[in-house]
Amino acid sequence: EPEVTQTPSHQVTQMGQEVILRCVPISNHLYFYWYRQILGQKVEFLVSFYNNEISEKSEIFDDQFSVERPDGSNFTLKIRSTKLEDSAMYFCASSVPISYEQYFGPGTRLTVT
Amino acid sequence: GENVEQHPSTLSVQEGDSAVIKCTYSDSASNYFPWYKQELGKRPQLIIDIRSNVGEKKDQRIAVTLNKTAKHFSLHITETQPEDSAVYFCAAQMNRDDKIIFGKGTRLHILP
Numbered sequence: 001e002p003e004v005t006q007t008p009s010h011q012v013t014q015m016g017q018e019v020i021l022r023c024v025p026i027s028n029h030l031y032f033y034w035y036r037q038i039l040g041q042k043v044e045f046l047v048s049f050y051n052n053e054i055s056e057k058s059e060i061f062d063d064q065f066s067v068e069r070p071d072g073s074n075f076t077l078k079i080r081s082t083k084l085e086d087s088a089m090y091f092c093a094s095s096v097p098i099s100y101e102q103y104f105g106p107g108t109r110l111t112v113t
Numbered sequence: 114g115e116n117v118e119q120h121p122s123t124l125s126v127q128e129g130d131s132a133v134i135k136c137t138y139s140d141s142a143s144n145y146f147p148w149y150k151q152e153l154g155k156r157p158q159l160i161i162d163i164r165s166n167v168g169e170k171k172d173q174r175i176a177v178t179l180n181k182t183a184k185h186f187s188l189h190i191t192e193t194q195p196e197d198s199a200v201y202f203c204a205a206q207m208n209r210d211d212k213i214i215f216g217k218g219t220r221l222h223i224l225p
Binding site: 031033041042044056091095098101106107109 | 156164209
């Protein structure tokens with residue numbers, strides 16, 4: 001069964017550094033999402049992406065964040081200048097237009113020191 | 114915007130007993146209510162969902178009920194087993210391409 005994949009599984013970075021988290025959505029999916037989960041807390045929506053543009057973004061998704069679909073398969077989340085509070089698990093998800101279900105990737109644990 | 118409240122935050126039940134987790138949502142336009150199970154360090158895993166035009170849905174030991182008038186929905190797990198121990202999240206979604214709004218989660222402990 002096809003799955004969403006994410007790399008790396010764990011990223012450690014220093015405050016102020018840029019990070020790029022990568023996702024490969026399921027191949028025939030058209031809607032893409034990023035969520036984050038701070039340790040011990042709920043999953044929070046960051047951004048949705050469709051037809052090569054952002055559909056919706058949350059208050060968390062400020063100017064330090066950007067998303068891109070650089071080719072036909074990858075979907076990336078960039079954090080330009082990481083802060084300590086960006087430490088979290090970041091989940092990518094994808095879906096098809098006919099279904100409500102979003103398929104989650106295994107997540108990237110980002111640790112900012 | 115939509116807000117999903119979930120309780121209890123922690124629930125301990127004896128193995129074999131039933132567990133009930135309750136949620137409320139704020140936006141009557143929400144149409145889809147998934148439930149996720151999350152084990153430590155893993156992705157949220159969809160275990161059951163219900164659409165707004167349905168009042169109840171069952172899948173083996175798991176059932177979900179929805180009261181659209183009251184904006185309440187609940188997860189029922191019967192004959193609990195040790196492998197049911199995890200964090201459970203309720204969620205709400207309006208349209209098929211919309212974001213999922215999660216509750217804060219319930220940590221379920223199944224006691225031997």
